[in-house]
Amino acid sequence: MSDSGAPLRAVLINAEDQYGLFPVGAEMPGGWRSADFTGTEAECTGYVDEQWTDMRLLSLRHSL
Structure with a gap:
């Protein structure tokens, strides 16, 4: 999943x-x-781009 030698990140x-x-x-x-990624x-940036489709804060989404 990762390039050899590249530092790993967690989402x-x-x-x-x-x-x-x-x-x-x-x-x-x-x-x-x-x-869990x-x-x-x-790779992590790509995952976040796919998953984080609504950038509004959770509290704002629930208040509407």
Whole structure:
């Protein structure tokens, strides 16, 4: 899934359904959970582009 030697990233999601990339092996920041996807930065960016189709905050989507 990843290029040899390229640093791996993990895709994370926060409570507002925002996505972020974080280095694999580093302690996960508070308020974030795993999206169960890891890969190179390019692979993770592609995954986020496919998954994060509504960029509004979760709280905003629920208030409408």
